[in-house]
Amino acid sequence: MILSIASGKGGTGKTTVAVNLALSLSGDVQLLDCDVEEPNAYIFIDTKDEEEKPVHTPIPEVDEARCDYCGRCATACAYNAIVVLHDHVMLFPELCNGCGLCGMVCPRGAIREVPREIGVIRRCWSDGIELVYGVLNIGEARATPLINRVKEELKPEKTVIIDCPPGTACPVIAAVQDSDYCILVTEPTPFGLHDLKLAVEVLRVMDIPFGLVINRAGIGDQAVYDYSDAEGIPILLEIPYSEEIARHYSEGKPIVQAMPDWKLRFMEIIPKIETKIK
Numbered sequence: 105m106i107l108s109i110a111s112g113k114g115g116t117g118k119t120t121v122a123v124n125l126a127l128s129l130s131g132d133v134q135l136l137d138c139d140v141e142e143p144n145a146y147i148f149i150d151t152k153d154e155e156e157k158p159v160h161t162p163i164p165e166v167d168e169a170r171c172d173y174c175g176r177c178a179t180a181c182a183y184n185a186i187v188v189l190h191d192h193v194m195l196f197p198e199l200c201n202g203c204g205l206c207g208m209v210c211p212r213g214a215i216r217e218v219p220r221e222i223g224v225i226r227r228c229w230s231d232g233i234e235l236v237y238g239v240l241n242i243g244e245a246r247a248t249p250l251i252n253r254v255k256e257e258l259k260p261e262k263t264v265i266i267d268c269p270p271g272t273a274c275p276v277i278a279a280v281q282d283s284d285y286c287i288l289v290t291e292p293t294p295f296g297l298h299d300l301k302l303a304v305e306v307l308r309v310m311d312i313p314f315g316l317v318i319n320r321a322g323i324g325d326q327a328v329y330d331y332s333d334a335e336g337i338p339i340l341l342e343i344p345y346s347e348e349i350a351r352h353y354s355e356g357k358p359i360v361q362a363m364p365d366w367k368l369r370f371m372e373i374i375p376k377i378e379t380k381i382k
C-alpha cells in the first residue's frame with residue numbers, strides 16, 4: 105500500500121501525520137520524505153546507520169568549436185535553460201530538466217550530456233522503519249527530478265508512506281503520483297480551506313482517493329467541516345490544537361511516543377483507508 109501525505113499549504117502538520125502514522129504501524133514500513141527542499145521527518149525519528157548517495161541529472165554541454173549559433177537549441181528548450189547569443193551559448197543549469205531535446209535538434213552535433221549533482225538521497229533505519237529522504241542542493245530551482253529519484257527507492261512490498269512537498273505544483277504531483285490513497289492534512293481556517301480546495305481539485309484530476317486529517321482542530325471555524333461534508337470527503341482523524349502537542353513537536357518528539365494513547369488513533373486510520381482503495 106502506498107499512502108501519500110499532502111497538504112495544500114506548508115505548516116499544516118503534514119510531516120507530523122506522516123511520522124506518527126509510520127511509528128504507529130507494525131511491520132515493514134518505508135517512509136519517503138519527498139519534501140526535498142526542506143526534509144524534516146528525520147528530526148522526529150531516532151535513526152541509525154545512515155547511507156548517502158549523490159543524485160545527478162544530465163545537462164547539456166556545448167562544444168562551441170562545432171556550434172554555428174543557429175539558435176535551434178534555445179528555440180526547442182521549453183524551460184529557457186539555453187540562450188544563444190551571436191557568438192556564445194549560455195546555459196542555465198538550474199532551469200534544465202535534462203530532457204535532452206536540445207541535443208536532438210542540434211544540426212552540428214555540438215551538444216553532449218554531462219552529469220550534474222542536484223542533491224543527495226539519504227537512507228536510514230529505525231525499528232521497522234526505513235526512512236529515505238532527498239536533500240536538494242541550495243539554489244536548485246527544480247525539485248521534481250530529485251523527488252522522482254527518491255521514489256525510485258520505493259519498495260511496494262512494504263507499507264509506504266510518502267511525505268509530499270506542500271502546495272499543488274509539479275513537485276507535489278510527482279510525489280503523489282501512483283499512490284493508492286492520499287491523506288490531505290489541513291487546518292480549520294479560511295486559509296486552510298482555500299488551499300484544501302486546490303489540493304482536492306488536483307487529486308480528483310489524478311483520480312486518487314483521499315481523506316482528511318484535520319490538525320489544530322478547535323481553532324478557526326466550521327467551514328472545513330461543512331466543505332468536507334458537502335463534498336463527501338471522509339475525515340480520518342482530528343488532532344486538536346493543544347499546547348502539550350505543540351511542546352512535544354517543538355522538542356522533536358512524535359505525538360505517539362510522548363502520548364502513547366495516540367498510537368491507536370493513528371492506527372485506526374488504516375482500516376478507514378483500506379475500504380476506499382481501488
Ligand code: SF4
Pocket residue numbers: 166170171172173174175176177178188193209210211212213214215
Ligand atoms: S543548436 Fe547546436 S549549433 Fe545551433 S546554437 Fe545550439 S549548440 Fe549551436
Ligand code: SF4
Pocket residue numbers: 163164180181182183184185186199200201202203204205206207
Ligand atoms: S536538456 Fe532539455 S531542458 Fe535542458 S537545456 Fe536541453 S532542451 Fe532545455
